[in-house]
Amino acid sequence: MDRQKTIMIVEDTEMNIDILVEALQDEYELIVAINGAEALELAEEQKPDLILLDIMMPEMDGYEVLKRLKETSELNHIPVILLSAITDSDSKFKGFSLGAVDYVTKPFEIIEVKARVKTQLKLEDARLMLEGQNIILEQKVKERTELIEKTNFATIYCLAALAETRDPETGQHIKRTQKYIRELALELRSNKEYEDVLTDEYIELLYKSAPLHDIGKVGVKDSILLKPGKLTDEEFEEMKKHTIYGGESLMVGIKELGEESFLTLAKEIALTHHEKWDGSGYPRGLSNKDIPISGRLMALSDVYDALISKRVYKGAFTHEDAKAIILEGRGTHFDPDVVDAFISREDKFIEIMEQFKDC
Template identity: 60%
Template sequence: MNSSNYNASRTFKLYILAAILFGIYGGRVCPFLATLTVSEVFVHVSITFSILLLVRHFLLPHHTLNKQIKQIKLDTLCFFIVSLPLAVYYNVVYDFGLDSNVKIVFGMALFGFFTGCLLQLSAKLAQMDEMEKTDQFEFEFSGQRHSLINQMIWLVVLLLVILTAALSMVAVKDIFWLKHNPELVMDGSGQISVIKELIYIAALVTGYAMAVMFLWSKVIKRILLSQECALKRVSEGSIGARLPIFSYDEFGSTASLTNKMLDSLEFAQHEVKTTRDVAIVSLSALAESRDNETGAHILRTQEYVKALAENLSESSAYAALLTPSYIELLYKSAPLHDVGKVGIPDNILLKPGKLTDDEFEIMKGHAQIGADALSTAEKQLGSSSFLEIAKEIALSHHEKWNGSGYPNQLSGESIPLSGRLMALADVYDALISKRVYKPAFSHQEAKDIIMKGEGSHFDPAVVKAFIAIENKFVAIAADFQDKAEA
């Protein structure tokens, strides 16, 4: 739709419709115009509406009222102005009285009003279509406020006034006409003509009114539907979505206030996410400061878990759980998998050689220590999805698929998916990393060990995902090398 909000085809059709209806009224319905032949009425109407269409199409398509979607004012004025020379012509050539001229002017203005209503509402719908197509909605007010409720009330009142005025004018005029033509009363043709005219006027006004109400309901429905869709996107996690504002009215005001609320909510959510990320970085840095493992290990395992989760999310079995928001929480929580190591004595945690059985039992306690610490934090901070997932990972990333892991000897799908993902990521990174007690294994060696552990140590579905994206693991390992190896 162009910037002038002018639709030539629609305007042409509605003007032609008005011309036909006006011509039928003048040539077949109105008893007072019986002095004119059908051909005369046809010529007069054709000339009048041709001039009207030419002016509207060539001189007024970019008029300010068109751009402001105020076609009611524009078309009513156009029809009114063009009706004046027609009334003068009938007065001079056919000696029509003042009341007949008023009837012609009123009738033309009435057609202009209804035509303008239909064009204005259609332009509004077209504007909404264009906004939805380009996704370029207005989210702030512009212009002066106009009450939509008041507009609807005034429209209904105006329609009733128009119908009453039109029927009253016709009745008074026809009664006067019958009074001066008693022979038409005697044979009954006069009464039939009056009834026919009243029915025609009532049907005409009712038909236009129904068309206007239909378009008006479509406008309101479109506004509500667009705002409902925006709110649905917000409820699904798109916190950046905003309600479109189509006009400065009650719906626009509600949308504006809702958008301000969403702005505040987005800011608060950003603050919460920032606090979460700072807490994770601080806790993971604390664990890292006491461990032989490097910060690169945390970054690599974080990336591995994300890559595995994204691959599994393509499967229908995991799509419901592994949503983009859940994968983000996994990614953010993964660095806390070994936070419990802060509770392990230095002589065990930092021992360069192999641990004794007793020392290993103490080391295994880091899973429960980490989960307990995160559980305490969760109780203090209230329900938090990222702490819940971090607790799951810390507690279960050393569990094994066959139930031989620790600390709770969970097996199969009783192990949280987050723990199953971290189990593979943690082991893979440990295998390819150089330690004081072992050399770094190649990717192929690590891959062979993981494949041997399928169904015993690792979830077969997670191993399958690893095989599918093993090149990503190689790339992640290269991108996040330990400083000594870089």
Template identity: 55%
Template structure:
């Protein structure tokens, strides 16, 4: 924090005798700049700012030729680079109206001539102390804000790394790949952006949907390898075990959410993650699992994930099938309208189908997938 004794004061008055008095009064305690009229005062301030040494306080006469002190003060307060410099009017005008106008144009104080030297010194010291305190507070706030931004960046990075580590753990135990994580979360973002207005999704909601989507199959870590990695068709009993992975995922995320209780608010992230993990295998017609939810009873986040997951399964190579062309995947999605998928989500998919194709191309795992995705496709 700057010491008061190192502060600079600009004294503005068109009478040399008044300038001399101010020099004698304040010259031993502060650095003094002087100006004899309004334009010179503004020029002196501009030059000082360019040099990196703006005045810490301005003592300003009102009745000056060419430009009044009121006009000078208004010009200073209208400029962001000078608006915070405190101005004290030091004038012979004693009327209440003059004082009122002085404060209206932005002055911090108003003293009348002839002035008492001890009063001038006291008021100058007071306003310099206040100005320096405000400046230090602003500096500390900037430091605090930057610290908060840095901590937020670190927390977001940690969260992202944790999410992808958990998601990758699930994917490494499955026939799917890491590209599946990137593709599906970007599909979900595209659908959410398309439905932003109709479903009242804000930027924070869309970001949380994007972040939470990779955890949709986290429950697969609880499925035995003999079932999860089986290359052929599952038996009815094995499929029942496989169908438990949404519940396992929801339960794991519920435990994580419980850890926040009483400490901080987990926000929408874990809520969306639980919804997606638990309900992305539900169907619009109620024929899905694990709860057989139907229609709008299925959370929107899970309805988005359901379509994103199926589209990605269709256009991706699996041990049990080749990748389907984009056009064929679109046809299958359309056939699932009102049955497997929410019709509004299908409409959003049709509006953004080229985005889906580009996302899949950018994150393809195999050359065969790139070849099929490059084939002709249908437009909605």
């Protein structure tokens, strides 16, 4: 059974109160207030479903009561029908502009009052139903969006793991580099030049796209990728193509999902993380800020991790040795701002290195 609706009558004339009570008491629970202050107090306590509010009251008129109701978050949704003997357009306009839903003139026509009350209560029920449906819909959209994001990033890790099977000595390389790149980005955004670019959303996407930086290695021959000794010039030229292979493979996904997909940033990283600040990198020989910030951040993260990791062709460097090499490459291999961010966060780099050591 539906709950009986509660209506508050705010009126300072006893005769008008009696008329309204007589008209409405059989269908609704009624609350009566004889002045504005009492009306606000009772509204706070009992949260009526609708308010019939007289305009012309002493001390605090109906306009002021209405204004205060609409300024109170717990009460501003309650529909208010104004009651008044004043019928000019300006008075009605003022009431509606303050948030009233209807306006009934005195002397009352009981049939009209009952009809307008019923109409406004039905409208409020419809509003509440729609609001509830919107909440459910928003929750479903949120759940769907979260599922899509989880699917996207599960795909990223699956692809990254595939690349890692071709180069098993990298071990925890994926986890370390994505954590390094996030630390660098968080530090670099304190620089005013980057604060608008390195937003929380961008950094999170950067973090989750970073594992695909070497996806192109799946296209490199085992004889080159797993060679224990130094690569020949010809072999190195082939190895460098992993950036192109990565960009091309990710472009296939972008054509399906669109340029706004998470794969766009992943492609940018895959293509540019071997570019160098002085233009001597590959595959395009980009220099300075022609290299996207994502590529500049991954360049340092990737090199640092390669230095501190054991490979078939070399032993693991200490943090201090790796730091010295990176400092030496400031302004040639690496963006000076990114190197400065690295120095500011080197304690975090050491923590990550220790936490995600290769087994």
